Amino acid sequence: MQLNLKKNKASKQLLWIGIVSIVMFFGGLTSAYIVRKAEGGWLEFEMPVWFTISTIAIIVSSALLLFAAQNVKSGKSATTLLLGTLFLGILFSYSQIQGWGDLVAQGVYLTGEGSNASGSFIYAITLMHLLHLIGGLVALLITTVKSKQGNYSKDNYLGIQLASIYWHFLGILWLYLFLFFNYS
Amino acid sequence: MSEHHKETFLTKYIFSLDHKMIAKQFLITGMFMGVVGMLMSILFRLQLSNPGESFAVLEFFLGEKWAPGGVLDPNIYLALVTMHGTILIFWVLTAGLTGTFANFLIPLQIGARDMASAFMNMLSYWFFFAATIVLLCSLFVESGPAAAGWTIYPPLSALPQAIPGSGLGQDLWLIAITLFVVSSLLGGLNYIVTILNMRTKGMTMSRLPLTIWALLIVAILGVLSFPVLLSCALLLIFDRSFGTSFYLSDIIINGEALHNTGGSPILFEHLFWFLGHPEVYIILLPALGIVSEVISVNSRKPIFGYKAMVGALILIAFLSFVVWGHHMFITGMDPFLGSVFTFTTLLIAIPSAVKVFNYLATLWRANIRFTPAMLFAIGFVSTFITGGLTGIILGDSALDINVHDTYFVVGHFHIVMGLSAIYGMLAGVYHWFPKMYGRMMNKKLGYFHFWVTFISAYGVFFPMHFLGLAGLPRRYYTNSAFPMFDGLSDINEIITFFAIVGGLVQLLFIFNFFYSIFKGTKATENPWGSNTLEWTTPVERIHGNWPGEIPTVERWAYDYSKPGAEEDFVPQNVPLKEGETEH
Numbered sequence: 001m002q003l004n005l006k007k008n009k010a011s012k013q014l015l016w017i018g019i020v021s022i023v024m025f026f027g028g029l030t031s032a033y034i035v036r037k038a039e040g041g042w043l044e045f046e047m048p049v050w051f052t053i054s055t056i057a058i059i060v061s062s063a064l065l066l067f068a069a070q071n072v073k074s075g076k077s078a079t080t081l082l083l084g085t086l087f088l089g090i091l092f093s094y095s096q097i098q099g100w101g102d103l104v105a106q107g108v109y110l111t112g113e114g115s116n117a118s119g120s121f122i123y124a125i126t127l128m129h130l131l132h133l134i135g136g137l138v139a140l141l142i143t144t145v146k147s148k149q150g151n152y153s154k155d156n157y158l159g160i161q162l163a164s165i166y167w168h169f170l171g172i173l174w175l176y177l178f179l180f181f182n183y184s
Numbered sequence: 185m186s187e188h189h190k191e192t193f194l195t196k197y198i199f200s201l202d203h204k205m206i207a208k209q210f211l212i213t214g215m216f217m218g219v220v221g222m223l224m225s226i227l228f229r230l231q232l233s234n235p236g237e238s239f240a241v242l243e244f245f246l247g248e249k250w251a252p253g254g255v256l257d258p259n260i261y262l263a264l265v266t267m268h269g270t271i272l273i274f275w276v277l278t279a280g281l282t283g284t285f286a287n288f289l290i291p292l293q294i295g296a297r298d299m300a301s302a303f304m305n306m307l308s309y310w311f312f313f314a315a316t317i318v319l320l321c322s323l324f325v326e327s328g329p330a331a332a333g334w335t336i337y338p339p340l341s342a343l344p345q346a347i348p349g350s351g352l353g354q355d356l357w358l359i360a361i362t363l364f365v366v367s368s369l370l371g372g373l374n375y376i377v378t379i380l381n382m383r384t385k386g387m388t389m390s391r392l393p394l395t396i397w398a399l400l401i402v403a404i405l406g407v408l409s410f411p412v413l414l415s416c417a418l419l420l421i422f423d424r425s426f427g428t429s430f431y432l433s434d435i436i437i438n439g440e441a442l443h444n445t446g447g448s449p450i451l452f453e454h455l456f457w458f459l460g461h462p463e464v465y466i467i468l469l470p471a472l473g474i475v476s477e478v479i480s481v482n483s484r485k486p487i488f489g490y491k492a493m494v495g496a497l498i499l500i501a502f503l504s505f506v507v508w509g510h511h512m513f514i515t516g517m518d519p520f521l522g523s524v525f526t527f528t529t530l531l532i533a534i535p536s537a538v539k540v541f542n543y544l545a546t547l548w549r550a551n552i553r554f555t556p557a558m559l560f561a562i563g564f565v566s567t568f569i570t571g572g573l574t575g576i577i578l579g580d581s582a583l584d585i586n587v588h589d590t591y592f593v594v595g596h597f598h599i600v601m602g603l604s605a606i607y608g609m610l611a612g613v614y615h616w617f618p619k620m621y622g623r624m625m626n627k628k629l630g631y632f633h634f635w636v637t638f639i640s641a642y643g644v645f646f647p648m649h650f651l652g653l654a655g656l657p658r659r660y661y662t663n664s665a666f667p668m669f670d671g672l673s674d675i676n677e678i679i680t681f682f683a684i685v686g687g688l689v690q691l692l693f694i695f696n697f698f699y700s701i702f703k704g705t706k707a708t709e710n711p712w713g714s715n716t717l718e719w720t721t722p723v724e725r726i727h728g729n730w731p732g733e734i735p736t737v738e739r740w741a742y743d744y745s746k747p748g749a750e751e752d753f754v755p756q757n758v759p760l761k762e763g764e765t766e767h
């Protein structure tokens with residue numbers, strides 16, 4: 001038990017430090033955005049509505065996940081709530097792709113003739129966020145299956161905890177990016 | 185995990201989970217890359233001292249295509265310089281140095297059976313291995329390896345059609361470095377968590393050996409700065425492969441304008457140097473840690489100013505994030521901003537000087553044992569001072585503008601970073617070899633290796649400062665087209681002579697290393713009379729480090745020549761005597 005606690009703590013720390021390095025990665029990208037924007041020649045455009053839908057989806061998914069974790073802690077099953085989270089995560093991914101479609105329809109391209117760094121940044125940064133999120137979806141999928149198999153209990157739910165930390169982080173990261181794109 | 189278990193050849197040497205074996209994998213890969221990188225420098229030095237002359241070695245290594253008639257091709261010159269820098273900075277002195285000593289020393293010195301995640305540790309090596317293979321493959325592509333410098337500035341690196349090395353070679357370079365960063369991150373995460381969580385009973389942070397402090401801070405630096413390199417490389421990959429314009433603008437090739445507008449190569453430099461400068465400390469700090477340990481052990485004295493040493497490490501690490509602009513003084517930077525970067529850069533001199541004074545104070549009136557490890561540690565102090573002084577010149581924007589991109593810079597960074605870190609690494613290998621392989625390295629060869637290395641390394645890099653002051657630019661294939669540089673050719677010949685001598689003597693070291701693994705005299709458990717915990721483990725390597733209980737720690741690591749003790753060292757696991765106070 002003692003050893004287990006130590007191990008749990010170490011796993012969480014690993015995850016947190018990993019998150020710090022992901023923050024630095026996106027910090028690098030968004031500061032590049034700011035520096036490049038300050039140099040002028042910057043195309044302004046509307047953020048796609050689909051990105052607002054993404055935002056709602058990911059906030060609700062985080063809420064569901066919170067309840068799921070609570071359920072496990074009090075010994076109840078979390079499978080349904082986890083499935084809900086997973087579903088919203090997929091909805092998020094779908095809305096991101098739709099959002100890119102919106103951008104293209106507006107004439108904002110990733111690359112080629114007429115493309116501008118302002119648009120390219122949006123594509124590159126959201127794509128990177130989505131790649132990290134796919135990792136989160138895989139983690140959620142695993143926890144959902146394990147929860148279905150009854151692998152978690154009141155005093156053994158590290159997997160759900162880790163997946164939650166990462167998922168909430170992705171949500172907060174998206175929120176930051178969303179506000180950043182809209183207001184910076 | 186605590187018991188030693190049966191291992192097959194594959195699990196023992198190849199897919200090993202044992203941190204000690206992984207350390208050796210890093211070391212030997214690093215040494216191999218070191219030979220490759222060094223050989224490249226000798227090849228391009230031949231061209232610099234004897235421009236346009238034919239050499240059989242060039243033709244032997246580079247073939248008819250890249251050295252037609254034995255004369256180095258200009259494009260391949262650039263490629264060799266680029267690969268030389270990349271290999272030495274990342275492969276030898278980042279992965280080779282940290283990978284070896286973090287893996288080897290962290291569990292042993294903090295009293296743990298292995299890393300927090302042995303599996304991640306293994307992955308870290310295998311990502312590094314994959315990166316190595318990709319980088320080496322790039323030496324064999326038709327258009328040659330990457331040639332835009334280790335700093336891969338766009339547009340040279342961003343336009344595949346720019347020069348031969350900008351094509352496939354640059355792609356492979358980027359893939360290799362991405363794998364490399366993944367390896368470093370996996371390693372770094374693991375080191376931090378291991379040090380924070382797995383210390384044995386009694387090993388408080390204030391009793392940690394300075395090696396571990398240095399490795400901890402290096403890991404933190406890596407976790408914070410490598411992701412930024414990745415973001416920098418990501419945008420470059422988009423520009424190269426998908427036609428975006430993050431770094432590119434108004435480019436005309438063969439009279440044809442490219443569509444890219446508005447991109448900024450200066451943006452690249454900001455992102456790159458935000459990693460680039462911490463990277464030089466990622467290289468240097470492990471060496472600082474190793475040298476602290478080796479100097480204290482062989483001076484038979486406690487390290488002078490332990491807390492100041494830790495504080496200086498932390499301060500250096502912190503400052504390293506706010507100085508990147510000193511690489512960009514001539515990019516049209518606002519002079520006020522330039523003076524801010526000058527200020528922060530010069531601040532680093534303070535903690536650096538603290539370290540130097542503490543080393544000197546530890547050596548002062550000590551009963552020094554001049555082992556080969558100790559000589560290299562003292563050599564480190566020497567190069568750290570020499571190179572540090574020219575750093576003050578380069579950190580000052582008004583002075584740097586005159587020597588930027590000349591051989592003055594090449595001389596500076598080779599001495600302060602290249603030589604210092606290599607000396608630290610060699611000191612570490614000589615010092616911990618008995619623990620790694622259970623045998624001793626040959627001392628006489630060690631002395632010979634040190635003195636020839638020390639003299640020829642200064643012989644190579646000291647004169648470069650004069651070349652730089654005379655205006656000789658770096659990264660030039662030849663200087664024979666400029667009459668003003670004609671008088672410098674003698675200096676260039678001397679440099680190449682020393683480079684060859686210095687290179688050859690490393691082969692002697694490698695011979696000593698491998699010979700001693702099999703034929704060296706058998707080591708005892710604690711041959712140097714050292715206090716740290718690794719010397720309480722048995723000579724025979726076992727998975728789990730200690731056969732019985734892990735020792736508990738009762739004191740700091742530096743009780744050398746303590747008044748009242750019977751011997752001139754008291755290992756960390758020896759309880760305090762009645763009435764004895766902790767240092």
Ligand code: HEM
Nearest residue numbers: 222225265266269272273333334335601602658659660683
């Ligand atoms: C055998 C010893 C070495 C010799 C003779 C040597 C020589 C040189 C020379 C002459 C250059 C400049 C070429 C040019 O600018 O045209 C150079 C570049 C460089 N060297 Fe070394 N070097 C040696 C060891 C090292 C070490 C130990 C390091 C590790 C830090 C290192 C890192 C670099 C880097 C980063 C560059 C810059 C590459 C670039 O411009 O992209 N070298 N070396």
Ligand SMILES: [Cu+2]
Nearest residue numbers: 461508510511
């Ligand atoms: Cu710097």
